[in-house]
Amino acid sequence: MQNIEYxxxxxISHEIKPSTIRLNALDYLLKNxxxxxxxxxxxxxxxxxxTLSKTSIYNTIDLFLEKGIIQALDTGEKEHRFDIEVSTHGHFLCRNCNKIFDFNIDSIKxxxxxxxxxxxxxRKVLFKGICKNCQDS
Amino acid sequence: MQNIEYxxxxxISHEIKPSTIRLNALDYLLKNxxxxxxxxxxxxxxxxxxTLSKTSIYNTIDLFLEKGIIQALDTGEKEHRFDIEVSTHGHFLCRNCNKIFDFNIDSIKxxxxxxxxxxxxxRKVLFKGICKNCQDS
DNA sequence: TAAAGAACTTGTAACCATTACTATTTTACA
DNA sequence: TGTAAAATAGTAATGGTTACAAGTTCTTTA
Structure with a gap:
């Protein structure tokens, strides 16, 4: 974990008190x-x-959601997925590899x-299909 | 239940054998x-x-999904919701009354x-917010 | 610096929509 | 009419998430 100060x-700038768990979770989200x-x-x-407990991760996620530094994605898979990029953008879910790809949305008419x-x-936009990689192989 | 023949x-036109449960479920979906x-x-x-069992409803829903006469909506609520209108259109979920409103999408740029x-x-488009009714009251 | 309270973390149990599985009933058809 | 396939029912299991209670750490203030 680098740039702890950052x-x-x-x-802090999002009104979240830093704790070891929160810093680690944020670090992971930013880098992955x-x-x-x-x-x-x-x-x-x-x-x-x-010693980390699952509950603490759910608590952390709830807090991050509440403070608006992540957004939740509901893709039809049973687990929620989370995105550190909170600006409005589209998500493409590949039905084959389950990877999610971001894309910019200019407008919805x-x-x-x-x-x-x-x-x-x-505003949530979710496309589903097969990504380029999975079509090639 | 009216228009049983319809x-x-x-x-049948969607390759689904009619059964009492399926006819009832379809009737409900079309009218509500x-x-x-x-x-x-x-x-x-x-x-x-x-005598209906929950399993039969899930089976029916799965079949309807598979044959493409309904689509599933994932709104972030824990239950799935289903839509007899399968054409691509947008959904607005009211955070207050949990009603879903359809709207037409002309294009997504x-x-x-x-x-x-x-x-x-x-392509799925989901808006969330507060509907007119809930703002007024 | 210490006590008190608040915030944070942990662990276990419960929740609940959905799925899996098996048995039973109904339907289709030879 | 008999037999196989399809449909239905009932119960148990699954698994992500939430609730709750107890313990730990941090912060504040005297």
Missing amino acids: LKQYL RIHPTADDIYEAVAKNIP YDQSKLDDFLIEE | LKQYL RIHPTADDIYEAVAKNIP YDQSKLDDFLIEE
Whole structure:
């Protein structure tokens, strides 16, 4: 884990008190942008903190969600996946390798009249299919 | 349940053999476009078929999904919800009343280069927020 | 510096939608 | 009508997540 000061500031600037678990989880999320599951995060952080409990990871995830430094993805798989990139962007889930690929969304043109006076707080775009790699092999 | 012949043909034309449960489930889905959960469907169909088991509803849903007459929605709620409307369209989930509203999507402009040579089979768009009704009250 | 309270972490048990499995019933068809 | 296949029911298991209680660490303040 490097740049501990950076990680600390990252958390503090989002009103999260730094703790060993939180710093480790953040470090993992920043360096492994694979949209990991809670278990992925647990396994990774447990390497540095052998006493780590699953509950602490769920607590950490809940806190990160609440403070807005990660977003949750519901892909139809049974586990949630999490993304340290919180800006609005699209996700492509490969049905074969289960990898998720990010892509930028410029605009969504939709029938605004149907959502007239609706307060839209979140926009999620999920594509599913087969990624280039999996088609080639 | 009316138009049994229509419902039968609906199923048969999608390679689904009509059975009492399937006809009842289809009837419910066509008449109640509320994006119901498996339990919603179970409760509704059980009124007509008291011996109905939950498993049969899950079997029916799986079959309907496989044959493409419904689509599954993953909204972040723990239960899946299902939509008899399978054309590509957007869903708005109200965080307050949990109702889902459909809206038409004309186009999504995104960075195609990121998905170059990807096979896109499914496009899901989910907005979350507060619906008009819930804002008013 | 120490006590007290708050925050954090752990471990276990419970939750609950869904799936697996097996047995039973119904349907299709020769 | 008999037999195989399909459909249905009922129960148990699965597994990600949450609830809860107890223990530990940190922070504050006298």
